Amino acid sequence: MSATKALADRHKAAVPRGISTKTLYAARAQNAELWDVDGKRYIDFAAGIAVLNTGHRHPAVMAAVAQQTEVFTHTCFNVAPYEAYIGLAERLNAAAPGDFAKKTMFVTTGAEAVENAVKVARRFTGRSAVIAFGGGFHGRTMMTMALTGKVSPYKKGFGPFPAEVYHAPFPKQSHGIDTAKALEGLRQIFLNDVEPARVSAIIVEPVQGEGGFNIAPFDFLQELRAICNEHGILLIADEIQTGIARTGRMFAIQHADVVPDLITMAKGLGGGFPLSAVTGRAEIMDAADPGGLGGTYAGSPIGLAAAQAVLDVIEAEDLCARATEIGQRMRNRFDELARRNSFSCIGDVRNLGAMVAVEFVKDHDSRKPDAEIVSALIANAQEKGLILLSCGVDANIVRLLAPLTIPMEQVDEGLDIFEAALTEVVGKRQ
Numbered sequence: 001m002s003a004t005k006a007l008a009d010r011h012k013a014a015v016p017r018g019i020s021t022k023t024l025y026a027a028r029a030q031n032a033e034l035w036d037v038d039g040k041r042y043i044d045f046a047a048g049i050a051v052l053n054t055g056h057r058h059p060a061v062m063a064a065v066a067q068q069t070e071v072f073t074h075t076c077f078n079v080a081p082y083e084a085y086i087g088l089a090e091r092l093n094a095a096a097p098g099d100f101a102k103k104t105m106f107v108t109t110g111a112e113a114v115e116n117a118v119k120v121a122r123r124f125t126g127r128s129a130v131i132a133f134g135g136g137f138h139g140r141t142m143m144t145m146a147l148t149g150k151v152s153p154y155k156k157g158f159g160p161f162p163a164e165v166y167h168a169p170f171p172k173q174s175h176g177i178d179t180a181k182a183l184e185g186l187r188q189i190f191l192n193d194v195e196p197a198r199v200s201a202i203i204v205e206p207v208q209g210e211g212g213f214n215i216a217p218f219d220f221l222q223e224l225r226a227i228c229n230e231h232g233i234l235l236i237a238d239e240i241q242t243g244i245a246r247t248g249r250m251f252a253i254q255h256a257d258v259v260p261d262l263i264t265m266a267k268g269l270g271g272g273f274p275l276s277a278v279t280g281r282a283e284i285m286d287a288a289d290p291g292g293l294g295g296t297y298a299g300s301p302i303g304l305a306a307a308q309a310v311l312d313v314i315e316a317e318d319l320c321a322r323a324t325e326i327g328q329r330m331r332n333r334f335d336e337l338a339r340r341n342s343f344s345c346i347g348d349v350r351n352l353g354a355m356v357a358v359e360f361v362k363d364h365d366s367r368k369p370d371a372e373i374v375s376a377l378i379a380n381a382q383e384k385g386l387i388l389l390s391c392g393v394d395a396n397i398v399r400l401l402a403p404l405t406i407p408m409e410q411v412d413e414g415l416d417i418f419e420a421a422l423t424e425v426v427g428k429r430q
């Protein structure tokens with residue numbers, strides 16, 4: 001029996017099925033390559049879901065973590081605070097957009113960062129309602145499930161959810177929902193459901209992650225900013241998937257020249273170690289009373305040490321420029337595939353930096369989503385040694401999130417596998 005099969009059997013018996021996984025058991029990984037327990041090598045175009053922007057085990061990140069473990073691993077910031085927390089807060093305050101005083105708090109997961117952004121927004125404004133977007137994903141805790149705009153599998157059977165959360169339509173260019181239509185949906189919420197004066201915050205992903213790599217038009221983000229200004233609503237940019245150089249800027253919202261009041265970040269920040277943050281206007285971040293924010297593990301010294309190294313690597317290796325370069329290289333290849341008659345199943349190719357999506361449809365006229373081809377393609381690519389992820393409310397999109405440190409030969413190797421796998425899957429259908 002293979003080591004993979006043996007682990008799959010134990011996995012099935014010991015772990016709940018609600019945690020869905022690939023059948024690929026990691027043994028070791030380095031930069032953009034991963035080897036499974038049977039010694040098979042993969043190119044990793046998932047990067048632990050946009051976590052490993054600096055690659056698996058970047059030497060600088062590993063050295064920073066090793067150094068931190070030599071002195072202490074946990075004290076709890078509330079009990080015995082440490083410089084690493086303050087130093088990274090200063091660095092993120094300087095890096096986040098906005099020419100005003102900022103403060104940063106650290107927690108552990110993306111969902112926790114979103115929870116805390118909502119907490120401080122409510123405390124500061126004294127208002128309860130929050131507006132999120134259809135197709136958005138913000139996490140799996142109770143509040144973040146409420147904010148998430150996709151029922152199955154994230155919300156199904158888990159309610160009731162916290163009240164006062166409303167969903168507006170997110171613009172989706174490829175589905176004919178432009179900025180004007182999306183904003184009309186928001187206006188309808190103000191008419192039908194809640195008056196703007198009761199809304200504490202609008203939370204938006206500049207590029208929807210789980211929802212399908214839908215890129216918010218820049219004028220949409222600018223209009224949201226204007227609406228927030230008009231009504232005293234706070235704008236929260238959820239940059240948990242889009243941030244930390246992934247889209248070619250430190251934060252994706254910078255492409256639109258929009259300054260949010262609060263930014264949530266996680267994933268790429270810790271370079272493979274759990275760390276998340278909320279950075280925002282100092283007066284908003286200071287609204288909560290002492291003891292209202294934090295947590296036992298909030299701002300782990302290990303995660304903070306890793307994050308300092310991640311930010312150093314982004315600067316030293318110019319990873320924002322690399323994200324643009326990798327995205328363009330992938331984009332060119334997918335555009336070329338999409339032009340071929342044999343690949344008419346490709347309905348759209350889009351990217352912002354190294355957040356690249358290939359959307360699959362049954363045909364171009366109906367644009368009906370084709371989830372089957374995506375699952376077959378991902379399975380076939382895995383057999384051939386390439387790790388891919390799907391996304392989208394209809395699970396018909398392949399998303400590509402290669403580490404930004406990946407050598408270009410491995411980008412090409414991965415793209416060759418993608419093409420070979422798609423050729424086979426399409427061939428089998430005919």
Ligand SMILES: Cc1ncc(COP(=O)(O)O)c(C=O)c1O
Nearest residue numbers: 109110111137138139209240241
């Ligand atoms: C935009 C966004 N927000 C929040 C989250 C939740 O993060 P976590 O899974 O670390 O709780 C994710 C995770 O995919 C995300 O992509």
